[in-house]
Amino acid sequence: MAVKVHDLPQSLTQSGAADSALLPMQLGWRAPNPASIATTKRRRIWEIGGNFHCSIIGTCMTTAELRHVLAHTQIGGCHKDSDHELHCKAVRLAGRRDHASKLLQKALDRRHRSVIGQFSKARNAADLCNLWATAIDRAEIPGAYWAVLTHPLATEDLVRIAFGDVHMLSHLVGAANRADIRRLRELEIENVGLRDKVARQQSQLRDAVVSRDATIANLTETLSRLISLSSRTRVPAAPDDETTVRLVNGLRRRLTSEASARERLAKRLERVAGELDLERRQHHALMRNSAELQDELTGVEQSLSRLFSQTQPSAIPVAHLAGLTLLYVGGHAHSISQLRRVSEELGASFLHHDGGIDDRGGLLASQVARADRVYFPVDHVSHNAMIAVKRVARQLGKRYIPLRSSGLSSFVLALQREGARQAITPI
Numbered sequence: 001m002a003v004k005v006h007d008l009p010q011s012l013t014q015s016g017a018a019d020s021a022l023l024p025m026q027l028g029w030r031a032p033n034p035a036s037i038a039t040t041k042r043r044r045i046w047e048i049g050g051n052f053h054c055s056i057i058g059t060c061m062t063t064a065e066l067r068h069v070l071a072h073t074q075i076g077g078c079h080k081d082s083d084h085e086l087h088c089k090a091v092r093l094a095g096r097r098d099h100a101s102k103l104l105q106k107a108l109d110r111r112h113r114s115v116i117g118q119f120s121k122a123r124n125a126a127d128l129c130n131l132w133a134t135a136i137d138r139a140e141i142p143g144a145y146w147a148v149l150t151h152p153l154a155t156e157d158l159v160r161i162a163f164g165d166v167h168m169l170s171h172l173v174g175a176a177n178r179a180d181i182r183r184l185r186e187l188e189i190e191n192v193g194l195r196d197k198v199a200r201q202q203s204q205l206r207d208a209v210v211s212r213d214a215t216i217a218n219l220t221e222t223l224s225r226l227i228s229l230s231s232r233t234r235v236p237a238a239p240d241d242e243t244t245v246r247l248v249n250g251l252r253r254r255l256t257s258e259a260s261a262r263e264r265l266a267k268r269l270e271r272v273a274g275e276l277d278l279e280r281r282q283h284h285a286l287m288r289n290s291a292e293l294q295d296e297l298t299g300v301e302q303s304l305s306r307l308f309s310q311t312q313p314s315a316i317p318v319a320h321l322a323g324l325t326l327l328y329v330g331g332h333a334h335s336i337s338q339l340r341r342v343s344e345e346l347g348a349s350f351l352h353h354d355g356g357i358d359d360r361g362g363l364l365a366s367q368v369a370r371a372d373r374v375y376f377p378v379d380h381v382s383h384n385a386m387i388a389v390k391r392v393a394r395q396l397g398k399r400y401i402p403l404r405s406s407g408l409s410s411f412v413l414a415l416q417r418e419g420a421r422q423a424i425t426p427i
Contacts, residue, residue, distance in 0.1 A: 042116075042150040045105050046097045052149060052163070053094040057087055059166055060108055060142045066090055069107045073100045108146050115143030116150075125155045132162055141169065187290040194283045198276060205272060212265055216258055223251050292404055295413055321419055322347035327371035329364070329389055330355030330381030331406040339411055346415065356382035368392045373399050375414060377406035 045056065057066065063083045070078040070089065078086060093100040109116065115135075122128040128151060135144030148154055148162045226248050326348050328339055336352050343350035351371055353364050364385060368374055374393055376386060393400040401418075403410040 042152060044097075044101075044150075045094050045108070046101045048149055050095045053091045054087075055163065055166055056108075056146065056149065057090045057094065057104075060112065060146045061090075061104075063087075065107060065111065069103050070100070072103060075100070112143035112146050115140070116147045119144070119147035119151055122151070122153060125153055125158060128153050128155075129158055129161075132158065136165060141166065183293060187286060187293065191283065191286055191290065194279060194286070198279055198283070201272065201276060201279075205269060208265065209269070212262055216262065219251065219255050219258060223248070223255060226251065289404075321415065321422065324372045324418075325349040325351065325370060327351040327353065327367050327374045328411070329353045329374065329376040329385055331377055332380060335406065335408060338408055342408070342412060342415070346419075353385070355380075355385040364388055365392045368398060369396055371398065373401060373418065375401050375403055375411065377403040377410065379404070380406040 045053070048056070061069075063086065066086055067078060070086065070093075073093075075089065075093075078089070081089065090104065094104055095101070119128065119131050122131060128148065132144055132148055135141065145162055145166055148158060226244065229244075324347075326343050328336070328350065330353075331339070333354070340350040340352070351367050353367050355376060365388070368389060369392070374389055376389055378386070389400055392398075401414055403414055
């Protein structure tokens, strides 16, 4: 679960670095009595300063768990509350020593039981600081934060550090998702504009066709009437008949002109129909691109959730990627270490070819032969390398997967799909 943003009191946000040591006291933190540490029990949530409750509820519990806990209290309407309203209710209840706060305490202890057991082995404040630093390095924040705040050996300095770390992590998570969300909104706006343009073109074409057909029908009816009248009167031509003949000839010329105009309009309609078909294909491509961006955003959120919550299952089944050898062709040099770390943490071996320089001596072909899966970002790989990967992979019967971009999110999403596929069809 991603860490939620929680605001500090105004007096704290305006304080300088020299005042940061007073942070736990300003938030209502009560340091343990050294004389009674041996017999002191873990703190309860109502014994912790009220200004810590927002960060505890937002960091250490998921919304689903919180809704389940509050459903067992006497507070009504929890099933209808928004996530923010539910969070605010829980923060208010946490400071009261009653049935609701005890349920919150039990839920937090049950959720983070294993981490609390690890932190209980600390014999002094230095051990506790080392455990917190290890949890930060492993991105195992929720359980460690609850264990630190409730530990009887927690000092003001350690609480200040833990509180600050959790607060800054919330900003980092928000910044990571902002760019993808902005691009998705731009695509949605562009999609709406294309739909309006197609609707206007269809309306104009429909009106033109209806007007053309009405004109042709009127001219045809008039001409038929005149021809019928002329065939019934077989008397020699008179001045009035000459006028009629001239009128008929004029109508025929108009009919010929309208037929020619109709032919031109039909050609124009065919051309506009082709343009409309092209617009529709572009529209579908934009929709697919938008869906891919949404999938990538979901993949990033799931990966971040796995980093910040140890009890939730991994977004990519580790067992199903163990033993695979992954080859990544192309990409940015500065991001390769991140891709390698993600692959190795999931149990897979990682190979890399830069997709444009190391073409000597058949190195790319040999790496494709060693790999089980080959990935390359279409926005950052040479054309020759991409052709070579496809040719060699087909010859050797290896799977190759083009990635939409060279970013970490595209690679993580591809690994999620591979993990799901391997879960259905084990290696």
